[in-house]
Amino acid sequence: GAVVSQHPSRVICKSGTSVKIECRSLDFQATTMFWYRQFPKQSLMLMATSNEGSKATYEQGVEKDKFLINHASLTLSTLTVTSAHPEDSSFYICSARDPGAGGGETQYFGPGTRLLVL
């Protein structure tokens, strides 16, 4: 299957700082990437859809000024958690849709980033 990388895998930061997470599709071009958040023992919650060359589409209840998304190229999307607070501590996962797989509907996921805000 297609490979999606995520960096960093784990980050610990102080409250009030900003954290940037990178998501890359390594062997395909992804016009659309997605950012999810997962709390312990819960399902994946879609935060936003990242579209190359245009603004991201945020799900209801997700603060776009707090979770900045940039999709600068067909292989890279970044999520910046601005002014992070302890309640932002979570597991963040990105995915990329491979246009060549499953009629373009299959998403491949990165390994996730564990964010801990102290």
Next chain:
Amino acid sequence: DQQVKQNSPSLSVQEGRISILNCDYTNSMFDYFLWYKKYPAEGPTFLISISSIKDKNEDGRFTVFLNKSAKHLSLHIVPSQPGDSAVYFCAASARGGGKLIFGQGTELSVKP
């Protein structure tokens, strides 16, 4: 409103037997369905998918069945192996929408 539901939070199966994971959906616009396997602190791994024009798709030990009239899909794993122990998520999308809607997950435990 939970559009995709996995009503069994956990399932325990003996090694070598069949594992059957179930998923129900409510949105008739969904036309593409996927199963993912996930370990703790890792991203989901794509297993198998099925389009609404089919009722069965098979890949090795994994088979997905789709019953559109019942809005139900299932994943069969046979024979089950201890390495299959993980959380399994079903997901659905409406073509053109792009978004995947996930179920709550079922934790499968395959005992030797």
